[in-house]
Amino acid sequence: MEDLQRIAPPRLPAATYDEVRERLLDPRLHPVIDKLEGGERLGGGDGLSLFRSHDLLTLGILANRVREAAHGNAAYFNVNRHINYTDFCVNRCEFCAFAKSPGDPAGRRMSVEEVARLARPPAGERWSELHMVGGLDPSFTFSEAVGMLRAVRAANPGAHIKAFTLVEIDSFARRERTTPEAILGVLREAGLGSLPGGGAEILGSEVRRRICPNKISGERWLDLARIAHGTGIRSNCTMLYGHVESFEDRVDHILRLRDLQDETRGFMAFIPLAFHPKNTRLEHLPETGGEDNLKTIAVSRLLFDNIPHIKVYWVMVGLKIAQTALWFGADDMDGTVVEERISHDAGARTPKGVRLEDLLRVIRRAGRIPVERDSLYNRTKVYAGEPDMEPTGA
């Protein structure tokens, strides 16, 4: 893991493992603490003990130790914009409120000109990253995707383009009757910088059968990530949690990603995505709670000893939980986003985007140091200075 101690040393000394043991509420965590102290990798059983525990503060202290050992007091973010160019999708996953069936008058696909217009920041603003994903839209051809990338690159030459889920890459390869390697090569030449982490959902086949039966399998998603990393393209990985999955499914998902990361080292960040039920075919399910959101961040940090960054996606859990998560294992908050649709179509009550000043305030008020990064996690600006600790709001 990166050593950021030099730039952003922890402000408080981390609790020793003996201090953690003294305050432990859940004795089932003893073996996990022993392993962490001994530098031993946690296994599936440990992951389950952690997920099953309500000793949230212990989970937070343990995850925070790992987070601070790697990243000190830094909290990363970027200045980005999301663009969802088409909501038409043939997959029609049960958890998705964003997708429309091809031909549905409520759906919309943007023209290349419109996407390029959105990619160009207004005067006085800048976006260092454009995050672009869409549904599996049969009317959107691969050559149009390539044209879109070229147009976006011309409209905002300085921005890193993080685009297309592995599900879209698979669809392009099948429709073009070629390999994912060939698709990725053409996209890279047209301006693709990296791949976002969407489409992983829960990798296990039983959950997939229930929530996304038409989507590529978990094995295929992992194969595609392996292929992308093999071509030198880095990516993120996600986990959609809080629907029909069990803790076993979550642990299995995380360990499968961890195994692949041992092989490729191509994942930059892991992002747990909190399920939003409104307007989906799983609307009867409750929203995730703050306890689960913080726990999932903490357990992810503890199990992923090989993925450098754990991103708390403020769009899906809210700025207040995201801020708190900076003490529960998260070191990255995503970005300014500008216009998010996937979780907002499913009832998210967060703003669709935030201003840079808001992100800085949230991070500083958590007692962390805001560090702006590029899409490959190079630090571009450290916003040093003592945080304002007066308790006048988040």
Ligand code: V47
């Ligand atoms: O793959 C869909 C999820 C993902 C819902 O790589 C939902 O930096 C919650 O992957 N409730 C897309 N989630 C978003 C995504 C992402 C977001 C931010 C950063 C990055 C990154 C990637 O959103 C989908 C799916 O797993 N999703 N519907 C829903 N109702």
